[in-house]
Amino acid sequence: MRTRLVIGLLNYNAFLPDGEWNRIVDVAAAAERAGVDGISVADHVVLSDQLAEYPYGSFPGGPDGPWLEPLTTLAAIAGRTSKIRLITGILIAPLRPAGLLAKAAATLDQLSRGRLELGVGTGWLSAEYDALGLDFGERGRLLDSTLAACRELWRPGPTDFHSDHVSLSGVHCEPRPVQEGGVPFWIGGKPYGRNVDRIARGGYGWLPPPGSRRDEIVAGTRRLRSAFAAVGRDPGSLQVRVSVAPMRNADGRVDPSSTFRHLPALLEDTGATDVLVSHSAFAGRFDGHEEALYGQLVEEFSDALRGEDPS
Secondary structure, eight states, X not given: OOOEEEEEOOOBTTSSOTTOTTHHHHHHHHHHHHTOOEEEEOOOSOOOGGGGGOXXXXXXXXXXXXXXXXXXXXXXXXXXXXXXXXXXXXXEGGGSOHHHHHHHXXXXXXXXXXXXXXXEEOOSOHHHHHHTTOOGGGHHHHHHHHHHHHXXXXXXXXXXXXXXXXXXXXXXXXXXXXXXXXXXXXXXXXXXXXXXXXXXXXXXXXXXXXXXXXXXXXXXXXXXXXXXXXXTOOGGGOEEEEEOOOOBOTTSOBOHHHHTTTHHHHHXXXXXXXXXEEHHHHOSSOOSOHHHHHHHHHHHHHHHHHTOOOO
């Protein structure tokens, strides 16, 4: 399988002026024209003053910062594109009722002709669960029930499914996704305990937590491949997405060729199949020059995969 380049778009904070968020659709279209394989958007339903609890460094923005809802955003992008993969990374799946998530995802997969991929997780902000009347302490079980119910609803009905958090009796949810087996789930989080089983039994791929070290990803991939084998799945089918931090010149500008110089070694070490580059790492805002920027990234990325010396 060819290694894919995914751009993390900025559907949050103040990366576009108020009233101009529709321009994110233009940016995604520019990424497709440049040859980018996929675009990824993030998720928060509500925010609070608990941002100091963010476990991955400094949270981008304040509690009153804007966050576009990811599935709605991807639906708008789907209407302007035809090839690029539409990805969430991550969608806090337990915040959405299982039937509603299954319907929304299947609808988007149909309208985009099978281009949706759902990166999912539990999130970390208890205030979001409180705001939606959910028990933060049950977030792992909520995630499991939600994903399992979606898979059942994406099969021919009628659906009968019962868990601690979801109960479905004799219902149909049509249309089903275009993709055989339903929309693939990439599951985020640390590869330990219950999450290993979650990924092995129902995950298409793994999204390592932000800021994961290379050795942590290597160990996690090894652990997950063993878990795949234990449940009768091909260990080689595990997909892994890694983030690449930009390298900068002496003047502080990002150097794409240096950024991807060691890409083959990274992929060999980690077993990664996808490489995520955040737009924010290469440009502070959307400024209308995205196609040229992404085109340069695609060229340097392709050269690195071919083993060409970027110098």
